[in-house]
Structure formats: structure tokens, C-alpha cells
Amino acid sequence: MTDGPSYGFDTLQIHAGARPDPATGARQVPIYQSTAYVFRDADHAAALFNLQEVGYIYSRLTNPTVAALQERIATLEGGVGAVCCSSGHAAQIMALFPLMGPGKNIVASTRLYGGTVTQFSQTIKRFGWSATFVDFDDVEAVKAAIDDDTRAIFGEAIANPGGYIMDVRAIADVADAAGIPLIIDNTSATPFLCRPIELGATLVVHSTTKYLTGNGTVTGGCVVDSGKFDWAANDKFPSMSQPEPAYHGLKFAETFGPLAFTFHGIAIGLRDLGMTMNPQAAHYTLMGIETLSLRMERHVENAEKIANWLEADDRVTHVTYAGLKSSPYFKRIKDVCPKGAGALFTFGVKGGYDACIKLIDSLEIFSHVANLGDTRSLIIHSASTTHRQLTEDQQRAAGAAPEVVRVSIGTEDADDLIADLDQALSKATS
């Protein structure tokens, strides 16, 4: 099918990027388990290597199964192109790589996935990059943190682990005024709940490991480009605007226009960093995305029921779910994620740390794992696991204090999940 803008989300999540296989008519996207692709002749090979023609050379750069997934995610996010890679963390490096250089920095939210806080506060230093962490609810502080070397702003639409909602529009305005891109990690929201590009984001990154795949089978990541950023408007982004020596002086922004970032991601990022998604992983994620809207509706419905039940229970100290009327983030739902606040939140148990541990060990349906966005309900004590590398101050700022647990509510029967929480809370607080 042609992916006209007139098709709805439920149609696009099944059809975008997929067409019957030209060789066999196979209706499902085949797993093209091939490392290399035969050139028609020497001229064809040369044109592909010069980026004068788009096609397949070698699966570190491009693969037809992965390409179908890239087109599907780009379509669902309203972007012009996307590059898939091996994990969500790889996607973050892939997004920053063309923008950054030694001495350059990003301004990042304090409320991020724990692994991202570690990647940004420790690991990127080895590239000579740095991150300044700011509370994104304080827009003036975000503005004040930007300096001449800032090359991007980074935040999560719905922030893991607390389920806090970022005012994407307000931060996008700050990025625009500074002439730098806003990168949104849309993993916890998915394009069904939140469309960051419509709210002003330049790039969207995903851990496709989570809701997009949806069943806890494969790791993967994706960088989606809005195609709206003018990389040549100033001299801040030489990788995009200046001649590229590895391609005989080609300028990505000039040659590829709105697709510059996507082409750079494949022709430089995947070629040289090699964080490639394999076609098997792309297959599982394509399967998962077909039911994304159906799952997200149930995830949200269950999360609302369970958060309300927990909030009314006197064994529970507090619940952070933004879908609760008591949440300071409730008023942002209408603008940022009109179909619901996701299915990820934390709650505190009376008895603190010890009660949290006992609760986790007493649950029967909930799985104690370091993952989210599975059809299965999951629980974890973030402070001792996913946010363990952080200081206690960083943990509290991220919403992962020692006395709270994080849940990722699945698509099981809500009544069964409530009964499970009920029996485990009794054991934890007795």
C-alpha cells in the first residue's frame, strides 16, 4: 500500500513499510537473512557506494527486513526517516553522534531511565562529550543550562520510572530559540500515546525492546528524524553541513535535504559504529507493532484501574501515576499524551525499603525483572537495580527513591493483578 496521510494509526501499524514480497508475493515481511546483496554490475556497485543510488550493499548498513521496520516506525512517529540499531542505548549514541564532538555538551532531564543517566553522566565523557542534568519542569533552568557548546536537549516524554510527563512543547520552544535539536526518548509513551514531532521535537529515539516489540523477546533501538531541522542554519553541526571526507566532500544537508540525518545515520553511523539491528530482531518488532494500539489501550486501562486501587489502599504511601487526578502531571496529559499516561509508575509501601523487597518477593503474577513494556506485568525495585549506579540524590531526582517500587502494568486481567498486589501487600506490611 502507499502510506498516505489519510490512513489511521491502526492501519499504518500493520501496513506501513510492508508490501508483498516482489519475488514471491509473501504477504508477511520476509526475514532477509542475508549479509550481502548482488550488484547488477560494476556501475551499480559504484553508484551505491557513492550514495548516488539507494539500495542494499551489506547488512551492517541496510537490510530489507530492517528497512521495513524503519519505514513503519518513521510513519507512526510522523518522521521522514528512521534508522534502527541494536538497542535503545545504541539509538541514543546514534542520535548524538552526528551532533557532538569533543568539548560539546547536551542538556538532559534529571528524570531519565537509569541506564541513560549512567550513559550520559559517565560513559560519554570518554568521547569528550558531557551532559548537564536539569529539572525539566523548570523551563528557565533549562534555558540557563544551555551554552555555546550545547548541541542538543534530551528528555523522555513519559519518564521512566515515575511515569512523569514532560512539557514537550515548552522545551521544544527553548531548543528552537537556541538553534539546537530536541531529542525525545518516546520509549515509555510510544507513538500511539505521544507524538513528539507534532509537539516540536527534532529527533525521537526508542528502545524498541519495550512496547514496540511488546513481548520481551528482542532488544533494539531506533532514531526517527522529523526532517524539520535546518542543519546548515549555523555552524554548530559540521557533520551535517560541511564536506564529508569519507564521501569525497559530499555535504549531507545539501545533498539529502530533509533526509540528511537519516542518510548520515546509515552511511556514517551504522557503517562506522556498527550498532546494527539484525533482521530476526526486526521481524519480532514488526510483529509486535501490528498490535501496538490494541496493547497500549489495555495497558493504559489496566494502569488506571490499578493506580486508583493502590492510591485508595492505606498500606500504600503514594502512587506517582500521572493518570491520577492527584498527580501534578495530570493536566499535561491532554496536550502531551491524549490517549493516556502510559502504564509505568512507582508507588511507596508502608514499611519502606524492607516492605518493598517483601512485596516483590511475594507477588505471583508480576515478574521481578529489569524490563518494561511487556504484555506481562513487571515489577522492580529501581534503587537497587536499574538506578543502582546513581547516587541517592540522583535516584530521588529520577523518581527512584529506595522506598518505592516500579511497576510496568501488563495486559492481563486487571482484577487478577489487583488480587495479586493485595495478597503481596498483606505479606509485606504484616
Ligand SMILES: *Cc1c(COP(=O)(O)O)cnc(C)c1O
Ligand atoms: C530500556 C530503555 C532504554 C534503553 O534501551 P535498551 O534497548 O535496553 O538499550 C532507554 N530509554 C528508556 C526509556 C528505556 O526504557
